[in-house]
Amino acid sequence: MSSDPDSSDRQNEGELARLAALAALDVLDTPAEREFDIIAELAADRFNTPIALVSLIAADRQWFKARVGLDISETARDVSFCAHAIEGDDVMVVPDATKDPRFADNPLVLGEPHMRFYAGAPLVLASGRRIGTLCIIDRRRRGLDLRERRALKLMAQQVVDLLELRRLRHSQQISQIISETASDAFVCTDSDSRVIYWNRAAERMFGWTASEVLGSSLDIIIPDRHRRAHHGGMSHVRATGQSRLVGRMVEVPALRRDGSEFPIELSLGMWNAGDDVHPTGFAAIIRDASQRKLLEADRDTTRERLAEQVAAIEVSNDGVAITDTVGQFIFMNRSHAEMFGYADAAELIGMHWSNLYTPEARERLEAEAFPILNAEGRWRGESIGVRRDGSAIRQEISLSLRSDGGLVCVTRDVGERHRSDREMARLREQLLVSQRQEIVGQIASGIAHDFNNLIAAISGSAALIVADPANGARRQAERIEKAAANAASLVAKMLSLGQRTPDNREIDLAAKIRNVVELLRASLAPQHSIVLRLPEEPITLIADSTEVMQVLLNLLINARDAMDPDQPGRITVGLERLLPGDPAARPVIGLRPVGPAALVRVEDTGSGIAEQALAGIFEPFRSGKGRNGSGLGLAVVKSIVEAAGGGVAVDSQPDNGSRFDIFWPLDPPEQSRLPTMRSIPFSNNILKGRAVLVVDDNPAVVDVLTELLEGAGAEVGPCLEARDALAAIDEDPDAWALLITDFDMPGTNGAELASQARRLKSDLPVLLCTALPEQYGRQNSALHSFDAIIGKPVSLDSLLAGAEAAIEACAARKAR
Missing domain, CATH: 3.30.450.20 (PAS domain)
Known part of the structure; x- marks a missing residue:
């Protein structure tokens, strides 16, 4: 026996296929049939043996469809000689079973029927499956010459032919029963379209009896206007053996005996004689489609009417x-x-x-x-x-x-x-x-x-x-x-x-976004839509509800106005929670909050903003809407977001829409504020011999601050742009004892300058000198960015007091 697993699997698959082929014959345990008995008798007579069998090998037994000289109808498979015979295609001959190690101790050899000689020819189906044998048995030792072996093999083939014929007759009986009891008409014709079969359903459907139509042309059920096409199609099929109707269900008109026309569903098949490609006959299954057509029409009408009504409701x-x-x-x-x-x-x-x-x-x-x-x-x-x-x-x-x-x-x-x-x-x-x-x-x-x-x-x-x-x-x-x-x-x-005065309260930011979107939705053009991408978990912040609504409404109105009302457009509003270290775009204005923050993203598919215009979009009275805009929308956004300690990032290209990212700090706003320097005691020598950087976009202010500081003994580096101050610090960080800066400057504001300067020198004191001290003194961004604040116009006393406060605050910050 082979130990190869693959070989074993193939053997098992082959045995299962063999048993399936045997079962398909539906012959096991059936009554005796004369034609099989005759072959068994002929074999016993031809080979002069007392026993001849037509043996079929099942899973665990061998069963005898025909037998001569044996009273039993089956034996166990494990004692069967025939089970060995079906392992090959040739006749298996055992001259003396008592001398054959395979069978010497077999109970059929030692006991009844005392087998000595055995010859079995396999019953091989057209599929190649060996299902049993035609065998002859003798109680004495003997042999079988080649001529006799050939004769036994031919007789075995006759058994196979009888089995196939038996199955065919059985199938025909089933087909006849199905055909005669079916509700569908079943019609067969020869290659010339003459009717050769007409079942009872066809009689009821067309009104002609089988005896009336057999041998007649199929034209009797084809309307006049379709007969020429039918004849042409049949001629093509007869010539080529091909038809595009075979195997398909088609709907065609047909005629009843009374001349009335009705729709039928027809499924067509054809058969050939031997290997001939030309068809010798056709079969059609036909169904009256009249009622179905009426029901479908009524159903479609009703369905459409109901669908319209239900959809509207x-x-x-x-x-x-x-x-x-x-x-x-x-x-x-x-x-x-x-x-x-x-x-x-x-x-x-x-x-x-x-x-x-x-x-x-x-x-x-x-x-x-x-x-x-x-x-x-x-x-x-x-x-x-x-x-x-x-x-x-x-x-x-x-x-x-x-x-x-x-x-x-x-x-x-x-x-x-x-x-x-x-x-x-x-x-x-x-x-x-x-x-x-x-x-x-x-x-x-x-x-x-x-x-x-x-x-x-x-x-x-x-x-x-x-x-x-x-x-x-x-x-x-x-x-x-x-x-x-x-x-x-x-x-x-x-x-x-x-x-x-801001009325700071806890706000559910997602709920606020939904409210503002509902306010705007009614003003959208029919081709425009708003998509919300909001988290399931609430994101809350402490802020003024009206200010938050102003920021959202201004951004959404700008997004709406950026889209062509005659073209499809979409606004997408997103919200997510950012933790420190999360990657995000760098704000264009304001700062990225140090702690946890909410990221509100407003995107549109509108006209976008030109690169040269991006720098000025947050300046007051700068509008891209012509006379229809005040130029204050984004200036208001800037003011509110910066006051909250947040920032805004912008990404936009012409004809590709815009995206505004709002970074809003989630930590409650600090209640403290930077003091403004009025008449605080100070040291006149606080700046003597120290180097001070002064940054303001107004040359007159820079000149005045420079002269005041130099009068107090300081060495001054005047700058009109933030980048010049940063370059000076980068060149020699230890040289500078103080940075004095304005807040509102083009390009980089004071808070951003302070942040970048501290990256170059972490212990650099920063003094904010602004025309709006009260406003910036309350902002989170100022609290985090500056050590002290003084207001304009500047006196020498306030300047020196502010400088001293900034230096002391920086020293205290460094000590912590």
């Missing part, structure tokens, strides 16, 4: 429900269920309508609405419903009476509409007031900044004149200095004009 914002004759719901759309606080309308199916209304409302409907409904078939009015949580809901109701006595109910939440209108009006007013305040504040801030720079130059010059006793213009300089002080006071009052 399901997408309706109004609630729609239907009751049966006793008032129980049998249909309800989503809006109706949600109106009463149910997520699934199925929960209400079978419930009585009265369960959804207050007792007073039920009594009123039954007393007032139903009499009118029964008389006129419809009623409309208002009532009070009850939500699942017990809260009341004011509704507008339209009732219609169905023909079977049920109701069709259409409801609308009137209370929700009123509340929504009031809330929208409140939000619009709130945003309008806030926008006005921001506009005034931006205008005031812009004027105050420039005005304070002027005053700084005037007052600084006056201070220099006063400091020189020899100067004859002392009295005039004192007047200039007094006027400058009055102007600074006026500027401070102007700055307070547009400022509002």
